[in-house]
Amino acid sequence: MDISIVIPLLNEKDSLQELYAWILKVMQSHQYAYEIIFIDDGSTDGSWKVIEELSSEHKEVKGIRFQRNYGKSQALDAGFEKANGAVVITMDADLQDNPEEIPELYDLIIKEDFDLISGWKKKRYDNVITKNIPSKLFNLAARKTSGLKLHDFNCGLKAYKNTVVKSVKVSGEMHRYIPVLAKNEGFDKIGEKVVQHQARKYGETKFGMSRFINGFLDLITISFLSKFGKRPMHIFGLWGTLMFIFGLLSAGYIGAMKLYKLSVGAKTILVTDNPWFYIALTAMILGVQLFLAGFIGELLIKTKSNEKHYKIRQNLNL
The missing domain is CATH 1.10.287 (Helix Hairpins)
Structure with missing residues (x-):
């Protein structure tokens, strides 16, 4: 199998059919062998019913439903465990990540032999005060602490070799730092690609100040763990x-x-x-x-x- 697309989601029922159709168009135009793994992280809006409908009609659509809301990191971990593709693509379900980016991400992993490619939403359509400025501060701190020169650690659109996702353990709220976790496991060919950011079409953002604060706390944690996690x-x-x-x-x-x-x-x-x-x-x-x-x-x-x-x-x- 060429590609596994891992999509964690929480209350995104309005976007799922449209997202699937968009991904399908890209996959068919490039004749990829693929699977789409939706991970429902405790949705209460009927998202799982949409996933059930899609999976019953299309065998390439697969679903994982959590007992309750556990968080994006746990959703990604569950998806990584089931992913079979040579390249694993992660993206958000809110239509802000563009599936048209997938072929270039795939080529960078397969043809350029990168271990991981992180998306960079250089031009964003988020609220400047509540999201853009905090995101810039967070990414600056992450670069200084981790030594990875990435501009957008928190971008949901990333591409990995299958061996990378099988080697990292994502827990807590460490999804922001998967490139750092991969680096700690010895995968040092990590690159970045500017990707198109879409304005949110349905629903509302799950981002809040608590996540911003938690991000910095997790940054301290992973910085400590990367140095002393295996030798306290x-x-x-x-x-x-x-x-x-x-x-x-x-x-x-x-x-x-x-x-x-x-x-x-x-x-x-x-x-x-x-x-x-x-x-x-x-x-x-x-x-x-x-x-x-x-x-x-x-x-x-x-x-x-x-x-x-x-x-x-x-x-x-x-």
Whole structure:
């Protein structure tokens, strides 16, 4: 199979028939062998009924229905698991991503041998205040933190080699950082393509300030995980050891000074009246806690399961 098109969605029933017809036109004109995987992330507007109708009429249309709303990352993860195409295309269901871009994305993966191509919506039709400006700030921070020179990390239109989507685990709200996750797995041929952005035709955006804030929090998380996710002892153990040694040396110094003053008959104060006693004690306690955090982190990594963070209610054609 040439292409798997993975489409997560939430309450997009008005756009699904039109989106399918648009994709079908592109696929037929280029004679691709393809599948379309719709992942219904807990829609309440009848989106699943439309997917059922499409899948019953067209065997290339497949559907995954979540038990409830779990988020875009979980939807993509479920779609990636089922994708069979040599190239996997992700796109949003709101008609703001243009299916006409698919052939060029496919060629970049197959002919130019890229591992991943990320879309760049250079000209956007979103609200400038609520989405465009926050998006620019977010992408600037993501570039600086990840080292990937991409302009639009959050663009839903991306193309991957099948081996990439089978290697990355997308959870939480990490869908924005799939290029970073891919880079961390050793896929370093990552490119970017300017894609056409369409104005929203139906429904309303799911973007809000909470997602903007969550995006920055996830950026901090993935930056930490990319460096220490597989070796937490290297960070927690290091700082824990340093703090414990600092506290131990401080306590030793306090004890030595106490003994010295006693030996020369000088006036002394209780050890507990010395503020350095509490600094030393705190440093040793924090040091032990940090070391244990690193140790527990190592145990979790070695014993973690591949448990999915979503429940599928129904599958179609899968």
